[in-house]
Amino acid sequence: MMDEISSFLNKIRYSKHCIYCEGINESISRPKHHPSYEFTSECNLDCLFCYSRIAKLKGLAPKPGYYGNLKPKAITISQFGEPFSVGEEKVALTIDKLREIFGEVRIDIQTNGTYDLGLMDGRADIILVSLNAASSESFQKITRRDMFNEVIKNIKRASEFCYTIVRSIYMPGLNDHEIRKIAEIGSIADEFFLQPLTIYEENHELLKYVDVGRVESIYEYLSAVYELSENVNVRIPGCLLLNLRQFARNYDLSKIIYIKRNAFGKIPRIKRKWRFVL
Known part of the structure; x- marks a missing residue:
């Protein structure tokens, strides 16, 4: 399995969303996400893993407006809220x-995919739709709302007019048992973007379900990505891929079985400068 993963690391691609992000440039020591325009920290879902809610609790939710340099190649709408x-x-x-x-x-x-996207035809270059469940029951457990069918409908709709990414978070103990099915649903889009989970201690309900030890295992995450790659166009974060390839160049990759990442996030906040609001 390790030989397969080693070869896989040389072939796997990062998400198209990561293009132009500083995180894929190893010459930048403290990379920042590419610019974003923030509207609100509000959301009609109530996901167990949400970091926007934590920012609100701490009084650190970003104010509306544009954050980042003034010569952007890509702008994300948005990093906080829906x-x-x-x-x-x-x-x-x-x-x-x-x-x-x-x-x-x-x-x-x-977007969480619960709203109509018709006006984005001709405006959006990439639409990333979050999907972390493969059934209405699981969707309600994770988001505490019953809107699974709306999300599936909007993934299909977005895929008709622009490059569409189904983005999912790998949460061992919560959704790992159906990650293959989620990926199969996501195959109607252009790519399936699988990200590792970041845990915030304030998300108490999430901690009741996830297996923290497995969440911290890089090997488990990579194994899941590798298995999915046999059937879908799976991608991973560019910054993570950069670090994994650096590790493979400098160390025996078999040691990755024993390497744990710190899965606990600190205060979620935007590191880029606020510029203006429209």
């Missing part, structure tokens, strides 16, 4: 204004 909770028309108008300011910058929209 952007479409402010209305699809407002998001569409903001994208139009961002293009007036920055030209043909790539627009990546992160």
Whole structure:
């Protein structure tokens, strides 16, 4: 298995969303995510793993506006909250204004997939839709809402007009038993983006379900990605892939079985400078 994973590390690709992010450049010691436009920290779901809720609890949720450098190649809408909770028309108008300011910058929209996406046709370059469950029952357990069918419908809809990513978080003890099925559902999109879980201690309900030891295991995560790659176009975060390849160059890769990552996040906040609001 280790030989297969070693070969796999040379072949696996990072998400298209990661292109232009500083995290894929090993010459940058303290990389930042590419710029984002934030609308709100509010969301119509209540996911067990949510970091936006933690930022709100600590009074650190970002104020609305543009964060990052003024010569962007890509802009994410948005990193906190559900952007479409402010209305699809407002998001569409903001994208139009961002293009007036920055030209043909790539627009990546992160959404929970529960809102209509029709106005994004011709505006979004990439749409990332979160999906962490393979059934209505599991979806309700993780998001505490019954909107699974809406998400599936909107994944299909987005896939008709732009590059669509189904993004899922690998949560051992919570959704690992159906990750293959989630990936199969996600195969209707252009890529399946699997990310490791970051745990915030304030998310007490999440800690009741996940196996922290397995969450911290890099080998378990890589094994899951490898197995999924046989059937779907699975991608991983570019910053993680960079670090894994650096590890493989400098150490015996078999040691990765024993390596644990710190899965506990600190205070979620944007590290980029706030510039303006539209």
